Amino acid sequence: MSTSWRGFASDNYAGAHPEVLDAIVRANAGHAVAYGEDDETARLADLVREHFGAQAEVFPALNGTGANVVALSAICRPWEAVICAETAHINVDEGGAPEKMAGLKLWTTPTVDGLLTPDAIDVHAVRSGDVHRSQQAVVTVTQSSELGTAYCPEQLGRLADHVHGLGMKVHLDGARLANAAAGLDVDLRAITTDVGIDILSLGGTKNGALGAEAVVVLDPGLAHAVPFLRKSSMQLASKMRFVSAQLCALLTDDLWRRNASHANAMAQRLLEGVKQIPGITIARRVDANAVFAYLPRDVTARLQQHYRFYEWDERTGEVRWMCSWDTTPADVDGFVAAISREMGA
């Protein structure tokens, strides 16, 4: 591939949006108190309250795994556990960090589309008070999910009510929260604060930042623990202004939505293009910036010589195509043409 290229492997492969870079450069003036007592972090706190409501408290973190582990640790006592989808990032893609760093037991449940249902949760909402069972204390949902699907606000609200009714809290892994909100055409709070989410991991990196995530606490009772857990979990940035500045940029002038909507639109364009190609089956609903499809193995292999993307499931031939804030219509059209060609269409 050439020095400067774009593919469909991951929104983590995209670079930083110019407005994010500008914010970093602007933040680089003189000294600033380290570890969060700086102007950028103060401004971020205001912006987060604007977007998530007056009770929201924000704690910048260093990566998504870190934000998830800190947030879940703020809820779980040492003998407690997390209910999650089998496909959840914390289960399959965090190197065991929840178990290894925080001692979190995960009760996993299969899903058809990466989205949890009350019934799926009920399977693990058993043996409360039984010391032999690691006690479920929190349900984590990913929005948008690892499979490119999103919960609508009503669905999320019903789920949160159900979880609360069982005496548990709800954590939301929002590594792609922006894509979900953009796809649903709602505000960030409509799928978090307003539906009863207690704590969330707010992602910036996949949506145009260099590397910036945060824990956002919506249940004020959980806020006390987070600063301590963030530090002991090795997620506290010393020059925090540079992390906060990135998140500020995303929350300013709706950059978060502009980037996410664009990525989603590119995914729809890709979906529409690919749908026309005979022999390809779209594997999942496209609610955000990912398209999943079943492709013949040889087609995948040939395509990957020119385009980066992941085979999602070796056994079924399912592939994942991610669009990002910087994907262009021409990128999509070129890719569709290449797929079409390789499919012999």
Place this chain on the structure above:
Amino acid sequence: MSTSWRGFASDNYAGAHPEVLDAIVRANAGHAVAYGEDDETARLADLVREHFGAQAEVFPALNGTGANVVALSAICRPWEAVICAETAHINVDEGGAPEKMAGLKLWTTPTVDGLLTPDAIDVHAVRSGDVHRSQQAVVTVTQSSELGTAYCPEQLGRLADHVHGLGMKVHLDGARLANAAAGLDVDLRAITTDVGIDILSLGGTKNGALGAEAVVVLDPGLAHAVPFLRKSSMQLASKMRFVSAQLCALLTDDLWRRNASHANAMAQRLLEGVKQIPGITIARRVDANAVFAYLPRDVTARLQQHYRFYEWDERTGEVRWMCSWDTTPADVDGFVAAISREMGA
């Protein structure tokens, strides 16, 4: 304080050097494979081999606590322990991360100047093979130390030989390795590779980066574990190119030395200035970019109304003044004048 100010609280309060920012901007072109398979990280690997020797392997990490915990975990088996100075950052300033995240037992030893000696190590080099005692497996040294002192190469070499003779490994916490090397006027490898350090945490953040640290493995036998530990320890950056680019900038055209030498020179200027003021006792040797002094409490209080710096020890009145890559001679002179004024000189 004004919007743009500089103080003497911490090298973490300083911003990023323009060459570092430029490197980030340059790295922001098109897509790059996430998690380290990018060009910047490849270039960093070359630069690290140049500076530390052909066997050196580099693994960028997100912060200093993370780099330390990953590096120490690469050595210690679950029943093993770390010998360190009582004043070591891992003991007093990492929120218990070594114990809490990695289960590392710390055997601490008092020192006069933050530097370990063979005798101090011997105190803990006991009961080998006794299951009742968490088995010491590694000695960690900080260079330059948390007290502004540095080991000279011979001292470090003798220490490493002693540690190896006891069957242990040596880790070096190099959050301020550049300041030590600059102060000693030696290359980076002269106080790491050449003296027998097995693994080190290489700091960039305090020396002009936004946020960039790395684990550098010098004993090849330790390299296999690091990628897995880095991920499960929540220290793996997705858009790693932006972390690597910062470290590349520091290792290019000797920026690391230019920044560190300047900070050290400012500390010497401050030392010289303060020495002239009657009633002030310099507390420690100044080998790097920190000056420690005993100050009357009321003087400290009045000074802190205009200048940021830390009281190091409430009981003795010892204060710490850190210089950074961006401290100016005028900053120092103004501060010396202010101290002098408050001391009634």
Place this chain on the structure above:
Amino acid sequence: MSTSWRGFASDNYAGAHPEVLDAIVRANAGHAVAYGEDDETARLADLVREHFGAQAEVFPALNGTGANVVALSAICRPWEAVICAETAHINVDEGGAPEKMAGLKLWTTPTVDGLLTPDAIDVHAVRSGDVHRSQQAVVTVTQSSELGTAYCPEQLGRLADHVHGLGMKVHLDGARLANAAAGLDVDLRAITTDVGIDILSLGGTKNGALGAEAVVVLDPGLAHAVPFLRKSSMQLASKMRFVSAQLCALLTDDLWRRNASHANAMAQRLLEGVKQIPGITIARRVDANAVFAYLPRDVTARLQQHYRFYEWDERTGEVRWMCSWDTTPADVDGFVAAISREMGA
């Protein structure tokens, strides 16, 4: 219930066999070196070699959860994981100890009968070398299983070969190893050493001891770590002679087999009796000392007023009846009559 009663709730409800108590009394003469350097523990080492082969090393532990966690920790490096059945004791009945104490990630797999198959293992034998996935390093099987079933030697041998072929080790949770061996009418080594098990948890408590378990290492490469892990995992008995004496008693004059065979025979008697009662469905194969059946909820409730046993699955009405070394034919017959009565037969 009267002061002295027997039920069908658990083999943990049964007391200690007189020969075990005698052994404890005999061991209580004068002083003995603590922590395992005593004559009883030396004798146990000999007995374990007799039963499991010359390479076997035994490390007494305090309970079954402890033995499992120590054994699995001896295999897994900090970033590694365990494959187990969803119904495995380590997954559902150890309060999260594997995750919380040892940071072990569990990759669980559904089974029809509590027994793993090569195919079930293959589902998790993926993404080897991928740092984002906690790396599977060991498969744990329970023999006899939590559902009262047992692997035959050939089945276990094929499974072990398959696991070894994938580069992993095999751990056997033998809390009821005696019941499996008695049920299969084989020696202990026939379903451990001879089929390629690498390490096992040997249970004594459920088979007539007061409280005595052990880690038995069959792969000599794993032995070094166990003494250290046992201590740091809080499983080292100070007056170990009293734990070892119990295990010695079980391994002497085939007490282990006498106890287990009796319990199994009582389960068969119960099975035969219950089979005759119209309206009861036997839920699972009876290979050891447990009988599982589906019972109408009201029948269960009425029976439990006079007999202790557990409802296994609230949703299906499945119940578990355990027989123990001290269950008498009269106990069984009385119970069958009571069930029959309550079923209105």
Place this chain on the structure above:
Amino acid sequence: MSTSWRGFASDNYAGAHPEVLDAIVRANAGHAVAYGEDDETARLADLVREHFGAQAEVFPALNGTGANVVALSAICRPWEAVICAETAHINVDEGGAPEKMAGLKLWTTPTVDGLLTPDAIDVHAVRSGDVHRSQQAVVTVTQSSELGTAYCPEQLGRLADHVHGLGMKVHLDGARLANAAAGLDVDLRAITTDVGIDILSLGGTKNGALGAEAVVVLDPGLAHAVPFLRKSSMQLASKMRFVSAQLCALLTDDLWRRNASHANAMAQRLLEGVKQIPGITIARRVDANAVFAYLPRDVTARLQQHYRFYEWDERTGEVRWMCSWDTTPADVDGFVAAISREMGA
């Protein structure tokens, strides 16, 4: 040494008192509900309330390290730490279990005699609320201490008040609580409940049990967590009646005091005997059942050919002689004569 011998190495080398064995035999009738819902454990709860006061709750555990870790975990949140003496068992003799199993950071402090003072605690009662420092939440005292000394009730009361005034809790490691109470000629509650101890580890093993320890909660706010922590910390006995029966025996007819007083008296006899021997220096106050003395190395070596005891400090030649419930006056007199002989007196 002969098959049946007694030495001065450890109270863990002694066997079980006949009344303890009798209690076990008596407890062995029919079935009993596992995991603590049995008659013996209920009776233990009554006895503990009698001895420690109405609010006391008891949770039997499997060994002393386990009881300590569970008790401390009941106090500390994941970012919190424990203040202890450098010589504390949890620091030097538990294989790192506090750090490795519970993530507990230990802030250690040197002492002259194994006993903490308010001043020693104050050294670590700093930086409250500072996330960079693992936050001290509990002070643990050992009574009687690892050096054979004991706090008097007033001393302990003042210490507890001081600790509470600092917002922390007090844990007491009572592996030898009986020896302290016997030595001070007070009830168990006089040095626990009545002086403000919040939670304690109650030892039985060293005082005539086979293996029986317990967590006793005196601050009711801490009780909720203990059952969960005990299970996940692998300290829950299945056939708990046999652990509880041992503790019941010790708390019945003052067996605890009879055993401990006897051991203490033997230590005093040994002290008096040794004092007469020229050339031996007694190293520490003898408040309980341990005598520490400085002995020439060659004398130690010759004595150890016939008597088991530990060299406590290789560097100073200090040795430890422990008496137990079964030490006889003749044992002591014979040992004194042997020492005298070897000293050439």
